[in-house]
Amino acid sequence: MRHLVWFRTDLRVADNPALYEAMAGGARVAAIYIDCPGQWRRHGNAPIQRDFIARHLSALSERLALLGVSLTVLEADTFAEVPALLAQWVAQQGIDALYANREIGINERRRDRAVQQALAIPCRVFNGDCVVDHGSLTTRGGDMFKVFTPFSRAWLARVRGSGYRLLPVPAAQGAPVPAGTTMLEGERRCSAAWPAGEAAAGQRLAAFCAARLDDYGERRDYPAEAATSSLSPYLALGVLSPNQCLAAMEAELGQLPFSRGERGFSWLNELIWREFYRHLLVVFPRLSMHRAFKPETEALQWSRDDELFRAWCEGRTGYPIIDAAMRCLHQSGWMHNRLRMLVASFLTKDLHIDWRRGEAWFMSRLIDGELAANNGGWQWAAGTGADAAPYFRVFNPTTQSERFDPDGDFLRRWLPELAAVPAGAIHAPHDWLDRHCPGHGYPPPVVDHARARRHAIAMFDALKDREAV
Numbered sequence: 310m311r312h313l314v315w316f317r318t319d320l321r322v323a324d325n326p327a328l329y330e331a332m333a334g335g336a337r338v339a340a341i342y343i344d345c346p347g348q349w350r351r352h353g354n355a356p357i358q359r360d361f362i363a364r365h366l367s368a369l370s371e372r373l374a375l376l377g378v379s380l381t382v383l384e385a386d387t388f389a390e391v392p393a394l395l396a397q398w399v400a401q402q403g404i405d406a407l408y409a410n411r412e413i414g415i416n417e418r419r420r421d422r423a424v425q426q427a428l429a430i431p432c433r434v435f436n437g438d439c440v441v442d443h444g445s446l447t448t449r450g451g452d453m454f455k456v457f458t459p460f461s462r463a464w465l466a467r468v469r470g471s472g473y474r475l476l477p478v479p480a481a482q483g484a485p486v487p488a489g490t491t492m493l494e495g496e497r498r499c500s501a502a503w504p505a506g507e508a509a510a511g512q513r514l515a516a517f518c519a520a521r522l523d524d525y526g527e528r529r530d531y532p533a534e535a536a537t538s539s540l541s542p543y544l545a546l547g548v549l550s551p552n553q554c555l556a557a558m559e560a561e562l563g564q565l566p567f568s569r570g571e572r573g574f575s576w577l578n579e580l581i582w583r584e585f586y587r588h589l590l591v592v593f594p595r596l597s598m599h600r601a602f603k604p605e606t607e608a609l610q611w612s613r614d615d616e617l618f619r620a621w622c623e624g625r626t627g628y629p630i631i632d633a634a635m636r637c638l639h640q641s642g643w644m645h646n647r648l649r650m651l652v653a654s655f656l657t658k659d660l661h662i663d664w665r666r667g668e669a670w671f672m673s674r675l676i677d678g679e680l681a682a683n684n685g686g687w688q689w690a691a692g693t694g695a696d697a698a699p700y701f702r703v704f705n706p707t708t709q710s711e712r713f714d715p716d717g718d719f720l721r722r723w724l725p726e727l728a729a730v731p732a733g734a735i736h737a738p739h740d741w742l743d744r745h746c747p748g749h750g751y752p753p754p755v756v757d758h759a760r761a762r763r764h765a766i767a768m769f770d771a772l773k774d775r776e777a778v
């Protein structure tokens with residue numbers, strides 16, 4: 310028997326159900342990864358993430374080689390060509406069964422259905438990306454939860470009752486084999502600031518749990534501090550699994566925290582948000598299709614001001630916290646969660662620009678770009694999503710900056726033109742700059758926040774009026 314494991318967003322050998330099951334029965338196992346540069350461009354993913362994938366593939370290839378499994382990288386331009394390519398490969402290599410972990414985007418699901426139709430062999434698909442499998446948590450009426458809190462309660466009850474399944478690295482199927490070449494063609498941007506491979510991800514996880522789990526709840530909103538795990542790039546590509554996160558927490562704390570106030574609960578709660586958005590994406594395919602979760606919000610009258618959009622993208626809005634965050638994204642490929650919420654609120658509720666443009670911009674820049682969390686975060690901020698921020702909740706960028714970067718350390722890190730501004734003036738620095746640094750070049754605010762906020766609320770109120778007619 311020959312089994313083929315098709316790696317996608319599960320670039321790990323530990324806790325990998327498809328790999329584990331393929332190797333369990335004594336069959337000879339080979340592995341492939343199919344690079345689709347055309348699909349990559351269509352999805353608008355970031356060149357820095359592509360580079361990160363290439364580096365993980367190389368690490369994965371080495372780990373698989375030690376298990377006696379050789380990894381081949383194939384290329385198909387788009388998903389449309391994948392079924393024929395796989396059918397040919399399966400026939401050439403004499404494969405008896407295909408193993409893969411599920412991907413949840415609509416295009417990935419369509420591709421997988423086409424693959425199953427094209428292949429004459431069994432295709433076995435597993436849940437490798439959530440602790441609790443998609444679709445298995447429902448309300449009493451059998452529907453998907455649309456609100457986070459009852460979802461999280463059900464999630465916690467399930468894990469408390471049934472635990473979670475953590476799979477070991479499979480036993481080697483023989484002597485090591487040479488590691489294959491795993492080059493990816495196409496545009497890439499250096500991701501070297503992030504160490505690649507499962508071992509690096511595991512070390513980061515262990516270090517976070519040992520040092521930061523306790524004060525995560527209190528410190529996680531301060532972007533100048535390294536108080537969060539920075540594990541999102543690894544979770545997004547499946548280099549790390551959420552089960553591994555739970556196991557590391559449990560090892561550190563002695564048990565999992567199942568209720569608010571227990572040590573580590575705040576971090577677990579974020580992992581549950583991750584699962585909430587993934588479950589939603591499976592049940593509501595429209596979320597993969599650029600459509601709002603709340604259909605009535607499709608009627609919102611968004612601004613098409615390209616100049617304002619460019620100012621936002623390039624960090625030239627005149628609001629330091631927004632500009633610092635956007636320049637951080639541009640230069641590093643990553644952004645802190647509090648800042649993602651602020652810049653998303655600013656784009657949609659201060660500039661009144663469609664959340665879809667922000668979502669796409671994030672995707673094209675983020676090393677951790679991931680459809681479910683990105684879409685969930687954008688629709689939450691825009692007020693169009695499941696359990697979204699209430700439409701009248703509009704973050705004030707200046708008071709948020711004062712609150713979460715009180716000394717201006719984060720601002721100074723990314724805005725060199727504000728290097729000399731004292732903490733008391735840095736959150737709204739124009740008066741100070743005009744007095745002390747004539748010709749400073751830092752732009753004036755592109756909008757008046759108070760007026761922009763009123764306009765945003767009026768946009769949503771207009772929706773209610775439409776419903777009433």
Ligand SMILES: Cc1cc2nc3c(=O)[nH]c(=O)nc-3n(C[C@H](O)[C@H](O)[C@H](O)COP(=O)(O)OP(=O)(O)OC[C@H]3O[C@@H](n4cnc5c(N)ncnc54)[C@H](O)[C@@H]3O)c2cc1C
Nearest residue numbers: 537538539540541579583646649677678679682683686687
């Ligand atoms: C507008 C917007 C866009 C976002 N886009 C993405 C994205 O493309 N990819 C992505 O992984 N996350 C995204 N997030 C969620 C969140 O900002 C990041 O997961 C988090 O900042 C990553 O930092 P961390 O690894 O230190 O997280 P930690 O605070 O250490 O949290 C641990 C893990 O939980 C998950 N997580 C944390 N917060 C959230 C959340 N709000 N929603 C879903 N999962 C969460 C992540 O996998 C994260 O690595 C977005 C949030 C917003 C508001």
